[in-house]
Amino acid sequence: MSHISTVRIYVTVFLVLMLMTALTVYAAYVNLGFMNKVVALAIASFKATLVILYFMHVKYSSRLTKLVVVSGVFFLIVLFGLTMADYASREWLPVPPTLR
Numbered sequence: 353m354s355h356i357s358t359v360r361i362y363v364t365v366f367l368v369l370m371l372m373t374a375l376t377v378y379a380a381y382v383n384l385g386f387m388n389k390v391v392a393l394a395i396a397s398f399k400a401t402l403v404i405l406y407f408m409h410v411k412y413s414s415r416l417t418k419l420v421v422v423s424g425v426f427f428l429i430v431l432f433g434l435t436m437a438d439y440a441s442r443e444w445l446p447v448p449p450t451l452r
Contacts, residue, residue, distance in 0.1 A: 355412035365406045372399050 376395045405411040
């Protein structure tokens with residue numbers, strides 16, 4: 353199955369990406385406390401989703417391609433989760449006196 357996207361779709365997606373980039377820069381200068389990283393990651397995730405769907409043509413691809421993309425994202429989430437669990441649990445072990 354082949355799908356040809358119009359130039360209007362590409363221009364619209366490009367303009368939304370530029371708007372989100374400007375929003376990211378603006379959010380970097382606003383003090384949101386611990387939410388700064390959450391907002392930046394949310395905007396970056398939205399931008400990555402647009403790139404994957406439209407510029408990588410996943411939106412109009414087969415179910416198998418969509419499954420591969422979802423599997424990759426799931427694997428990435430699992431890896432980040434394991435990394436963050438390791439990072440968060442490092443304080444649990446006592447530090448030997450020789451390393452203080």
